[in-house]
Amino acid sequence: MARARAIGVDVRARVHGRARAFEGATRAVRTRASRSSKSGAFPSTAPFDRDVDDAIARWGVDVDDLGRRASTLWPRAASVDARWTRMGLGRKNENLYNARAMETVAMTSSARGMCVGMFTFDASGGWTGARAAEGLRAELAPMACAATAEDALRETEGLAVRVDGAVAFHHECVMRNPTRMSSDAVSKGFRSVVSTWGTEGLRDARDAGEEAKTTRFALVECAEGYVFGLVTYAPSRVNDRAVEWARKPRHFSAGTRAELALACVNVATAHDVESFDAVHGDAVVIDPCCGSGTMLYAAWTRGFAAAAQNVGHFVARTGSEHSPSIIERDALSANAFDDAYGSNRRKRVIVSNLPFGRRVAIGGGDGDGRGAPGSTASEYAPLLEAFRDAADRHVYISGVPIAEKMRELGYENVSEVSLCRFGRSFMTAALGKTASEPLRPDVLFTVEQALENAAGKNEKRRSARKAKKASVDVDARFADPNALRVAVDVSYEQDSARARRSVAKQLCECVGVAHREDALAMTYCAFQGDIAQEAREFFFSDGWTSVRTESRAVEDAFDPSSVVYLSPDATDVLDEVRSDKVYVIGGIVDLATRGIPTSLTRATSARLETRRLPIREHRPDQTHTVLNIDAVVKILCARHRGESWTEVFERELPRRQAYERPKRNKRPIPSTPV
Numbered sequence: 001m002a003r004a005r006a007i008g009v010d011v012r013a014r015v016h017g018r019a020r021a022f023e024g025a026t027r028a029v030r031t032r033a034s035r036s037s038k039s040g041a042f043p044s045t046a047p048f049d050r051d052v053d054d055a056i057a058r059w060g061v062d063v064d065d066l067g068r069r070a071s072t073l074w075p076r077a078a079s080v081d082a083r084w085t086r087m088g089l090g091r092k093n094e095n096l097y098n099a100r101a102m103e104t105v106a107m108t109s110s111a112r113g114m115c116v117g118m119f120t121f122d123a124s125g126g127w128t129g130a131r132a133a134e135g136l137r138a139e140l141a142p143m144a145c146a147a148t149a150e151d152a153l154r155e156t157e158g159l160a161v162r163v164d165g166a167v168a169f170h171h172e173c174v175m176r177n178p179t180r181m182s183s184d185a186v187s188k189g190f191r192s193v194v195s196t197w198g199t200e201g202l203r204d205a206r207d208a209g210e211e212a213k214t215t216r217f218a219l220v221e222c223a224e225g226y227v228f229g230l231v232t233y234a235p236s237r238v239n240d241r242a243v244e245w246a247r248k249p250r251h252f253s254a255g256t257r258a259e260l261a262l263a264c265v266n267v268a269t270a271h272d273v274e275s276f277d278a279v280h281g282d283a284v285v286i287d288p289c290c291g292s293g294t295m296l297y298a299a300w301t302r303g304f305a306a307a308a309q310n311v312g313h314f315v316a317r318t319g320s321e322h323s324p325s326i327i328e329r330d331a332l333s334a335n336a337f338d339d340a341y342g343s344n345r346r347k348r349v350i351v352s353n354l355p356f357g358r359r360v361a362i363g364g365g366d367g368d369g370r371g372a373p374g375s376t377a378s379e380y381a382p383l384l385e386a387f388r389d390a391a392d393r394h395v396y397i398s399g400v401p402i403a404e405k406m407r408e409l410g411y412e413n414v415s416e417v418s419l420c421r422f423g424r425s426f427m428t429a430a431l432g433k434t435a436s437e438p439l440r441p442d443v444l445f446t447v448e449q450a451l452e453n454a455a456g457k458n459e460k461r462r463s464a465r466k467a468k469k470a471s472v473d474v475d476a477r478f479a480d481p482n483a484l485r486v487a488v489d490v491s492y493e494q495d496s497a498r499a500r501r502s503v504a505k506q507l508c509e510c511v512g513v514a515h516r517e518d519a520l521a522m523t524y525c526a527f528q529g530d531i532a533q534e535a536r537e538f539f540f541s542d543g544w545t546s547v548r549t550e551s552r553a554v555e556d557a558f559d560p561s562s563v564v565y566l567s568p569d570a571t572d573v574l575d576e577v578r579s580d581k582v583y584v585i586g587g588i589v590d591l592a593t594r595g596i597p598t599s600l601t602r603a604t605s606a607r608l609e610t611r612r613l614p615i616r617e618h619r620p621d622q623t624h625t626v627l628n629i630d631a632v633v634k635i636l637c638a639r640h641r642g643e644s645w646t647e648v649f650e651r652e653l654p655r656r657q658a659y660e661r662p663k664r665n666k667r668p669i670p671s672t673p674v
Helices: 002-024 035-039 052-058 063-073 094-107 128-132 149-157 183-194 208-213 258-269 294-301 377-390 403-408 447-471 474-479 497-516 529-539 598-605 629-640 645-652
Strands: 086-090 112-115 118-121 136-146 166-173 214-221 226-233 283-287 306-309 313-318 324-329 347-353 393-398 414-418 426-430 484-489 520-525 548-550 563-566 582-586 609-611
Touching: 052 063, 052 136, 052 226, 063 136, 086 094, 086 226, 094 258, 094 414, 094 426, 128 136, 136 149, 136 214, 149 183, 149 214, 149 226, 166 183, 183 214, 258 283, 258 294, 258 347, 258 393, 258 426, 283 294, 294 306, 294 347, 347 377, 377 393, 377 403, 403 414, 403 426, 414 447, 474 520, 484 629, 497 520, 497 529, 497 629, 520 629, 563 598, 582 598, 582 629, 598 609, 629 645
Parallel strands: 166 214, 283 306, 283 347, 347 393, 484 520, 484 582, 520 548, 563 582, 563 609
Antiparallel strands: 086 118, 086 136, 112 118, 136 226, 214 226, 306 313, 313 324, 393 426, 414 426
16 A cells, blocks of 8 residues: 555656646647547446445445535536436447437436536436446446546545455546546556455456456546546447347448437337337337338347338338348338237337438428428428327437427427437437426537537538639630530430439539639530439539530530540540540440440441540559549549649559459440440
8 A cells, every 4th residue: 555655646746747737838728538438448347246335335435425526526417416326438429429318318317417428327216227228338336536636546545445356447538637647647546556455456357257256446537527436337348239230121321320229219118128028028119110120120139029110111020030021011001000019019119210301202292301401390290190199109310300390299298409410310209198207318519509500501501602603614714725625425325223323423523523623624415314314303413503514415516526535445545635625535334334345336436536544554453444434534634734644543543443353344245235
């Protein structure tokens, strides 16, 4: 103990030095979070199997005094009673923080936020069952708290702790303290004290067997102060659910995040967890707009009975082998939920990520959504009204705030949080008659703040777009004799909807290039039919002001003698990029060519001069010579500015294509050219 106190004196001296340096500094100190608090890394710790309150009382901890002192350091948690018996560490991802705050307050009503990533609660409120919370990184029983590491160490040294077995120590930085010293110095001082508490000394657990035998203590650092405590539980860092997400009924690129799905399920089932047991319970979790089924498997990972449906598509229901069966069913049809997971489960909760986006028209409206991240609240009304009486509790994710609309439709105890700082998505919980009041989570930002941020961001974007459009003088570019003239031939027949969408997207990318290149005069030839429709509907081509569109073919829109048609299959090599030529790029994706010299055939039939980029000469290891339309435009612009081919190819050519064998050479050649 004498050695520990000596090291403690050294630590306190260093803290004093840092504090004086901070007080004399004139620049602002930027507090930063540790990587572990963002990623969720925390040493997994087995549940403390002894009575925690009795143990810390024997060690000399005055819980009542500790709670009073903590309330002065963390005013956000001042409403908590003096019984400050537990502290939780949560993950700090901003896009999920409010959802996890909703989850925390649903699982224990006494929880209050201390700061971002920390909350306090009374363990007598039934917290043990909430250890399955998605946002929980660790649970601690506080033993000491102070504004500085010096005072926290002094208070820790005064504790009379004795543990049978090995002990471990972990320093967690939720937010850097302005008066902090190095993490190594803090850990050295506290480890020296903790090492004297265990009969087997200090030992960091390496496997599950050691975890169960090791008592872990932790120091949590944040901007307001330090908390030292006993780690009573920390979940495993191994993602056991990773395999389960791969077993969903369907897979969409824009599916619900697994973490968010589990948080929603926990909010809906927190009032009576046992009744949702897949074997012995009498309640069921239902997702009527399941999409890929992420909510379904989030419920299954908790061992809950779950059934999922879709509006006009299918029903997926977890079976005894934990694999879904697909049944045709419309969630809006009469009695759609009557046979969900068996007729004996009449208690229901609905958890769903409601469909939203640019093309959503749930309620029969236009579903435009261009001025907002999703459809309007009125668009959701038919769904909300149909689902209202089908369950006792409801948790929804939506693209716009729907709390007011839900209250109008008769939902009770409704609360709502924004999942995004810029108001792109929202989480709304209606507890119905199962609760006496709505949830009141300590959020990082409110719905109103998110909507204000969204309005300001949208206005800023609109102003920037208007300014950029006003600065582009297309007529002046085409009148400039030194401008680079490029045309894209869009006359090709594409072989699929995917190919048409890809061409339209690449044309949109070229518009961005034209915005940045003042010496580029670009024309889209034969711009009509399916490609024009795709570009207009999905990429707003009516607002393309930096390019010209032409319904005529290339040979009709330009003098054929000035046209140079670029094709990867041409024999002649392009050397110089001249202003008196019009360089034509074939508007066709590689999916449609299948090894056929499509663009070369098109140019030869129109008796146009053909050239290819000198990729083989300057990049002999490059296996792909078929490039995206926008990539070719960037290469031509750079060469026109005077850059060498080597410099241009090094920057613009995809690096991965220098090693991959092009799949187009492996595809079967069709009987007739495309």
